[in-house]
Amino acid sequence: MPVPSRDADAYAVLGVDAAASQDEIRRAYRRRVRAAHPDMGGSADEFQAVRDAFEAVGDPENRARYERTLRDAPAAPDAPEDGGRAHPAHPESTAGPAWDPASRRGRPGAPRERGAARTRSFGHPGGFARLRYLALVREWLADPAEPVVPAAPVPPRGGPALSHEPGPYVRRTRAVAPPVLAVVLAVVLLVAGLGAIGALVGAVLGAGAGLALAGPLGRAWFRSEEPRRVAARRMQEDELAHERALRAYPDLMAAYSDRLTRLEGLRRRFEADAYASDLVAEVPEEAASALRAAVAQEETARELMELGPSYAFWNGVAVPRSGDAVDHLVLGPQGLVAVESVPGGSAAATDPAARAEVLRGLDARARALAREMDVPVVGLVLSLPSGVLGAAPVVLHGADDPYAIPAYAVARTLLADHVAAGLPGLTAMEPERLLAVRTRLVLDARFV
Known part of the structure; x- marks a missing residue:
């Protein structure tokens, strides 16, 4: 044709x-x-x-x-x-x-x-990470909550307890219980028809019983008022905290005013250039990390653009039915390779343990994407910043391991060279299969 x-x-x-x-x-x-x-x-x-x-x-x-x-x-x-x-x-x-x-x-x-x-590219490398950076910085630049005058603590209902010791409870019970029991028992015996002598005997017995029960009853009364004593102690603590808050309130208002003034300057700088180096140096670590991730993905994409027309790659590919994404999918003669851009300054750039954790995450996302989209992922690549690795790719998982996807760590500036030369252990994919994978990705790939 x-x-x-x-x-x-x-x-x-x-x-x-x-x-x-x-x-x-x-x-x-x-x-x-x-x-x-x-x-x-x-x-x-x-x-x-x-x-x-x-x-x-x-x-x-x-x-x-x-x-x-x-x-x-x-x-x-x-x-x-x-x-x-x-x-x-x-x-x-x-x-x-x-x-x-x-x-x-x-x-x-x-x-x-x-x-x-040129190499065909789909999606926007680093786009989602840059949007996240901007959202986090805007959240950081939002007005803080204005300090409010601390409210005075509310006293507990029911009043304070009688004492913090059981002695007063026992003494008060000893003063009240004997006469009350004496009168009650005397009246009962008098009504029962035992006469005055019976009533007198009952009064004596009631007084004795009151004296005997005064100790246990007083201690039971003491235990029953433990919630009031706890509430009283808490009230004292709240009063002290309220006093400290009142003393600190002027300083909080001064800090609030200073923060608002500083935010005005930061917002003007953000509107002028959201990626200025002096502004990036002040933003929270989470936002700075998102920007470093975006820069790493953009650097990787620029390197992949040098592969040539036999290759195509997709950036920020969403894993179906999950909130995850794969930084880059590269399709070439050896098949489909998932690439993770490791930002400079991150732990994974220099720490092998952190690098292994990043690789496990990429492996899980690549397997999920392959399963959901019915495309074979034949290799995993960690794109590391310059100066971390030598010229040769580092094999993290060999192609002879039947339980692992072959994995490699590659210097970012040499990524296109290594992919074009062929990753160690990977074989060429059949042209029919390559076309089927490419068509599936072109039609069905979704981006974050």
């Missing part, structure tokens, strides 16, 4: 009508990308044109943008009246708008010279 020219219409490149549905476009893309792949008898230019055409019309948003571009473009003087759609022009013609497969957005008037074919 002829290579689609610069002036080829995206629908014509895919072999579908302009009114085709999104499902029809997807099916056509699967057919065309398979036929255009260099390993299947096509050419690199033809393969690139099919990929660019699908990116232009493969989803409703990009398709609408592509349609607007065609409608808004000036028509050629001899263009037929067909609703303004651009069609293939003569190879030597420079008149009329056309979709440029070398240009991702198909802008009319784009340069006609196709540059050297």
Whole structure:
């Protein structure tokens, strides 16, 4: 099949009508990308044109943008009246708008010279981490809560306890219990018809019983008022704390005013340049860590762009049905490799134990993504900052381990060289399988 020219219409490149549905476009893309792949008898230019055409019309948003571009473009003087759609022009013609497969957005008037074919990239490297950095800094720059005048403690209901010792309870019981029991017992015996002598004997017995029971009753009374004593002690502590808070309140208000003044300056600096080095040096560690992660992912993506047209990579790929993501997925002749960008200054950059923990996390996310998307992940790579490793890749898990995905640690600046040369122990994947994996990722990969 002829290579689609610069002036080829995206629908014509895919072999579908302009009114085709999104499902029809997807099916056509699967057919065309398979036929255009260099390993299947096509050419690199033809393969690139099919990929660019699908990116232009493969989803409703990009398709609408592509349609607007065609409608808004000036028509050629001899263009037929067909609703303004651009069609293939003569190879030597420079008149009329056309979709440029070398240009991702198909802008009319784009340069006609196709540059050297580059690695195809999907997603925005470091985008989610930068958004997290901005969100954390905005949260840090939010107004703090204004100090309030501390409220006085509320006394407990029921009043204070009689004493903190059992003695007063026993003495009061000894003073009250004998006469009360004497009177009660005398009245009972008198009513029972035992006469005055019986009542007198009952009074004596009641008084004696009261004296005998005064100790146990007093101690029981003491124990029953333990909650009041606890509440009284807590009240004393609250009163002391309230007094200290009142003394500290002026200092809190002064610190609050100073914080507001400082925040105004920080906000102006943040609005002027959210990534200024002097501002980054002051932000909380969590925000600074998010920014370092973003920078590491961007550096890795720049290195991966040097791989060439035989490779494609996806950035910030969400693991389906989870909140996790894989920093980069790289697809090349050896298959699909998951890459984790290790930020400079992190523990994993220098500490083997922390590096092993990062690798375990990448392994779990890569396995989950492979299972959910039905794509084989054949290798794991830790992209480490410069100066940590030597020139050769470090094999963390060998390809001969049947229970582990082969894993490697690579210096970031040499990542493209090692991937292009082939990671140790990995073999080439069949072209048919490579196309199937690529198609699945192009159609189904979602980004954080």
